[in-house]
Amino acid sequence: xxxxxxxxxxxxxxxAARMFWENGFAAxxxxxxxxxxxxxxxxxxxxxxxxxxxxxxxxxVFVEETQSLITEAESAAVEPRQRIRxxxxxxxxxxxxRVKNGCPISAAxxxxxxxxxxxxxxxxxxxxxxxxxxxxxxxxxxxRPSIALARARSMVVEWQGGIALAHxxxxxxxxxxxxxxxxxxxxxxx
Numbered sequence: 001x002x003x004x005x006x007x008x009x010x011x012x013x014x015x016a017a018r019m020f021w022e023n024g025f026a027a028x029x030x031x032x033x034x035x036x037x038x039x040x041x042x043x044x045x046x047x048x049x050x051x052x053x054x055x056x057x058x059x060x061v062f063v064e065e066t067q068s069l070i071t072e073a074e075s076a077a078v079e080p081r082q083r084i085r086x087x088x089x090x091x092x093x094x095x096x097x098r099v100k101n102g103c104p105i106s107a108a109x110x111x112x113x114x115x116x117x118x119x120x121x122x123x124x125x126x127x128x129x130x131x132x133x134x135x136x137x138x139x140x141x142x143x144r145p146s147i148a149l150a151r152a153r154s155m156v157v158e159w160q161g162g163i164a165l166a167h168x169x170x171x172x173x174x175x176x177x178x179x180x181x182x183x184x185x186x187x188x189x190x
Contacts, residue, residue, distance in 0.1 A: 001116055003134075004116070005047075006011075008037070008039055008043075008047065009047050009057075009174060011037040011039065011113075012034075012037045012039055012044070012047055012048065012054070012057075013036060013054070013057045013058055013061055014037070015033050015036035015037040015056070016028070016037075016054050016055075016058050017058045017062075017104065018030060018036075019033055019036060020055070020058060020107070020108065020111065021101055021102075021103055021104040021107055024107070024111055025051075025055065025108075025111035025112055025115065026111065026115070027118070030044050030051060030054075030173075033054070033091055035122045038104050038161065051115070051116070052112075052115060052116035052118070053150055054118060054124060055108070055112045055115075055116035055119035055120075056116065056118055056119040056122060058108060058123075058174055059108055059112065059119040059120075059122035059123035059125075060122060062104070062105050062108065062123050062126045063100075063122060063123070063125050065126075066105075066125075066126040066129045066130060067129060069087065069091075070087070070130070070133045072086075072090070073086045073087040073090070073133065073177055074133075080137035080138065080140040080141050081137070081141060081186045082125050083137050084137050084138070084155075084186060085183060085186065087130070087133065087134070087156075088159075088179055091159060091179070092175075092176070092179045095166075095172055095175050095176065095179075096172065097172060098163045098166065098167065098175060099167055099171070099172050099175060100167070100170075101162045101164045101167070102125075102163060102164065102167040103160060103164075105123055105124075105126045105127065106160060106163070106164075107121045108120065108123035109124045127156060130156055131149070131152045131156050132151075132152075134151075134152035134155055134156070135148045135149040135151070135152035135153075136148075138151050138152060138186075151185065154185065155185060157183045158178050158179075158181055158182045158185070159178060159179060161178060162174055162175045162177070162178020162179065162182075163175055163178075165178075166178070169182055
C-alpha cells in the first residue's frame with residue numbers, strides 16, 4: 001500500500017477508535033468514521049471490508065500500544081516495583097479522558113463482543129499483557145507465581161474499578177485514589 005494509503009488507514013483506525021470509545025460501537029456508523037477520517041465513504045470498503053474488520057484493527061492498536069508501554073516500563077527502571085510504578089504512572093496520565101469516557105479497552109471488549117467477537121478477544125489481550133507484566137515483576141520480588149498473578153489481577157481490577165466509578169460519578173479523585181491504592185499494594189510483602 002502507498003504511503004498515502006497507510007496514512008488513510010491510520011486516520012480511519014484513529015477515528016474509529018475515538019468514535020467507538022465516545023459513542024459506542026453499535027452507535028457509530030461507517031459513514032461517520034469516514035467523515036471523521038476525511039475519507040470518502042465509498043473508499044472505506046477498500047481499507048476495511050466490514051465494521052468488524054475495523055474493530056479488529058482498533059483492537060490491534062490497543063494491543064500494540066499496550067506492548068509499547070510495557071517495553072517502555074521494562075527499560076525505565078531496574079527494580080521490579082519501580083517498573084510497575086512507572087506503568088501505573090503512565091496509565092494515570094490519561095485520567096481525565098477515562099473519567100469522561102471510561103476505559104477504551106474495556107468498552108471495546110464489551111461493545112465488540114456480539115458483532116465482532118474476534119476483535120473483543122484481541123482487545124482483551126491488552127489486559128492480559130498488563131496482568132502478565134505486573135505478575136512477572138511482582139514474582140521477582142518474592143511471591144510465588146500464583147500469588148503474584150492474584151496481586152497483578154487485583155491491581156488491574158482496582159484500576160478498572162476506579163475508572164468505572166470515576167466515570168459514573170464524573171469524579172477524578174475516585175480514579176486517583178484507586179491508582180494510589182494499586183501503588184500502595186506494592187508494599188505488601190511476599
